[in-house]
Amino acid sequence: MRRETMGGGAQTPALTALLCLGLCRAPWDKAQAGTLPKPSILADPGPLVAVGSPVTLWCQGSPQAEVYRMYKEGGLQPWVVQAQQDSRHKASFSIIQSMSSYDSGQYWCVYLTSLGPSQPSDPLTLVVTGMFPGPSLSAQPSPVVASGGNVSLSCGSHRVGTAHLLKEGGAGPLHSPEARFSQVAGVWQATFLLGPVDSTHGGIYRCYRADTVEHHVWSLPSDPLELQVTGLHREPSLSALPASLLLLGQSLTLRCHCEPSCDRYALTRPEGDTSPQHLAGQPSPDFLLGPVSGSLGGRYRCYGGRQGPYAWSAPSNPLDVLVAGMYRNPSLQAQPGPSVPRGAMVALRCGSEEAMDTFLLHKPSDPLQLEVSGGPEPSSPSRPQPGSPTASAPEDHTLENLIRIGVAGLVLLGIGLLLADAWYSHKRTRAAGQQ
Known part of the structure; x- marks a missing residue:
């Protein structure tokens, strides 16, 4: 690896970019635009690098490549690597042995051929993490959400900045949702709304807080939050x-x-x-x-x-x-009694010496034997015939008969008195006529 200066003397970042990306287009234009594929830039193990950790940048181009150049936003000069004869379509730049805030930022690369330089790659944003304590991450109303529902993920911090939400195995930081922190009850909070959720939303999420000035300098990650989606198939x-x-x-x-x-x-x-x-x-x-x-x-x-x-x-x-079996046995009583005729109503009363809010009729109170007298129920609701096993006992009408006899006696007595009065009246009238 070697560094290549773009002309003699000191160079400003703007002039360097102009010389490398502007003036270098002249030979590329002569090489028939579009004939050279645009290279891609990768970071290994990834674009989020913990402070103090190494990272390798790769530029993947064309088998025609002879030289690869790696540029950093704001850098004065590129890193240059001669293409290997056995693998001319890719070059590695092991330029960062210990990641720091100075190494964070945007990178891109080009490669040179005998026809000229390629177009620059899409930019790669390299982020350094772990520069300050991480925020918290929570889900409302719950990290277990029904399919089609909504959930909000809240990233909380004691400092202001920009919040970034990343899903494990998902998009890189350039495509992750980001939001500004706002103060809620003395705590800085950023909320990410997800929904209607489906199976693709399930996974592990973390959030970071980015510095307000150095946007590529991030905190430690929050504790992981596992979002689970229910209702994706029939209930068991x-x-x-x-x-x-x-x-x-x-x-x-x-x-x-x-x-x-x-x-x-x-x-x-x-x-x-x-x-x-x-x-x-x-x-x-x-x-x-x-x-x-x-x-x-x-x-x-x-x-x-x-x-x-x-x-x-x-x-x-x-x-x-x-x-x-958690408390003393309750008592169980039958009212009016444990022996009742068939078809009659009976009430079972469960009582406890301790205050209870629910009673269940089962076993484990002391058993109550309930006896039902009488034969089996009739097969039809028709009135039983006298003398049949299911006929009811004869009823006692003595009192009713006595009342009837008493009323009849009073009626006869009244009639007798009327007849006697009429007879005496007739006799007195006759005696008076004879005188």
């Missing part, structure tokens, strides 16, 4: 083995059944209807919980995953796991 079913109501100390297995089969499964116990904050997948559909304790009780859902580590199904229907 969730079942409990041996049952969803268990005593303390028993073993419980929750099984997530995915159709068609999934390659990983996740179990969540969200609070209320809030979305989970993370889906930790495992290859087995069985989740062994036990020995069961009170802390394992709650509402569970499961997800099935396929098509990548960040793509999940819709959630299963909820399954409530109930743990018994």
Whole structure:
């Protein structure tokens, strides 16, 4: 590697650029424009370089190349490499052994042939990271987002600057979203809105803060944030083995059944209807919980995953796991009593000496034996015939009969009194006439 001066004496950056990219076009124009392919420039291991780390720049051109030149924005002169005879289409410039803020900026390269120089490559932005503490990164409402929904990623910092959001395995820093920090409740914050989300949005994100003056000088990265997308295929079913109501100390297995089969499964116990904050997948559909304790009780859902580590199904229907044996046994009573005739109503009352907000009718209170008297229910709702096994017992009408007899006696007595009065009146009238 050697440096090549562009003319004698000291050169200003503007003059250097003019001489290298302007005047050099004369022989290139004579070499029939468009006959030489434009080179490409690459950074190994990447365009984001931690402070103090080495980086190698590559310029890839044409087999016709004889000399490669690497330029830096603001630099006085290019780095020059003679093309190797066995690999004339690519040249490496191991120019940076320890990355610093001085080495950050834009680079481009050209190559020379017997016909003249090529066009310059597209620029490569080299960023130095780790120059100051990293920001924080969070997702609202949750890093687990349903397909078609929206999510905002918030990058927070104690200093002002420019925020850059990068996705692992995604575009380089030149194409990453960037935003200015604004102050919210005393903290500088930049928000990136994503949505409607689909499977391509799933992945690992980090954010950086860039210096307000030196835009290619960045902070350490934030802690990684894993964005997971749900609802990309049909929901699985969730079942409990041996049952969803268990005593303390028993073993419980929750099984997530995915159709068609999934390659990983996740179990969540969200609070209320809030979305989970993370889906930790495992290859087995069985989740062994036990020995069961009170802390394992709650509402569970499961997800099935396929098509990548960040793509999940819709959630299963909820399954409530109930743990018994946490408190003293309640009491169970039957009213009006434990022995009732068939067809009658009976109330079972569950009572506890401790304040409870929910009661379930099952076992593990002390058992209550409920006896039902009478034969089997009739096959039809028709009235039973007298003498049949299902006929009801005869009713007692004694009181009704006594009342009827009493009323009849009073009526007869009244009639007798009227007849007697009429007879005495007739007799007195007759005696008076004879006198």
